[in-house]
Amino acid sequence: MSTTEPFDAVDVIVAKRDGHRLTDAQIDWVVDAYTRGVVADEQMSSLAMAILLNGMDRAEIARWTAAMIASGERLDFSSLSRPTSDKHSTGGVGDKITLPLAPLVAVFDVAVPQLSGRGLGHTGGTLDKLESIPGWRAALSNDETMRQLEEVGAVICQAGSGLAPADRKLYALRDVTGTVEAIPLIASSIMSKKIAEGTGSLVLDVKVGSGAFMKDEARARELAQTMVELGTDAGVTTVALLTDMSTPLGLTAGNALEVRESVEVLAGGGPADVVELTVALAREMLVAAGRPDADPAAALADGRAMDVWKRMIAAQGGDPDATLPVARETEQVVAETDGVVASVDAYAVGIAAWRLGAGRARKEDPVQAGAGVELHVRPGDTVRAGQPLLTLHTDTPERFGRARExxxxxxxxxxxxxxxxxxxLVLDRVEA
Structure with missing residues (x-):
């Protein structure tokens, strides 16, 4: 290591391994040095494991997050004529809430800069869903993003490579070193990007249950509390809802299938749970942005949110009236006996949708726009033997077997x- 470096990576690793808190200077240096390539992947993976095992206190996590933000650029929305509010979900099955939510909040003169990602594994990605709309593009320049926020009020696009580059490097490393579950690292990963994004307020949708990243409510609450504190300490008005992800949201899991369902919600219909969560999150975002008297349920019902949706899709090159892709092959799963649907496991449905082609195992894998699972029943429904429970959709019928498994x-x-x-659906609300 160059003698000009103020610290040695091994000393930082040993300090956290032995349960000590890292100093601000150590944290600033190790995040910067890792981004520059001075700290090697194996050294950062060792430190990540020490953080997983020994944790970090509130001040350490805040400093780690600040160092991640400092590794790249920050967006500035202060020139906009309206306040900004954003939502982040920790991911689930059938979680298409961003699609109706962003235009709904924008109805009330609040700008929604929704920088979103792609799906990996059993959880779907917002960008993958929207890319099933003919012509729609995810990549926008900062200038295009600002213009769309001012003119339309909502944008859903991919984050630029300049936001928190340290996180992108560390995220990939955590994935292959068994350190994904470290709450300080999850919280700083999410919040470094959201704070760097420059939003004035943020509502977190922290999922709990089989189809969620956090299966356990106590750990989900700890993650929510940590992220709310990080946002608050950074001057961003932040609240979190803990929401149920034991059952899929809505009746679809898959890209074009979920867009179709989102449009139904924007048209004043759609599944009750999707509507309930969209409205609940919209209320939180509007209150945080200084619009406590806004009525998001009315704006869904009367078509105002649909108007913004169409303008938002068109602004990014998409045709909001185009026919969405449909899978070439379908297969039904039917009830074997009479009875009552006791449960629909979100994780099982998510894995089935993934195996049908709706998701990816690696970041570079393609996805099928029309693939996924369509549910015909919800828990509590009475069914008869032979009645369709769900329909599997794919372009490649050889995938049906593994999806059924x-x-x-x-x-x-x-x-x-x-x-x-x-x-x-909403289990709890967490605020600072």
Missing amino acids: ALDGGLVVAPAGTVVPERR
């Missing part, structure tokens, strides 16, 4: 008369 035991039909508890 993923669903084995994932949709449970209990004897008639079984009482299925009603789903609580």
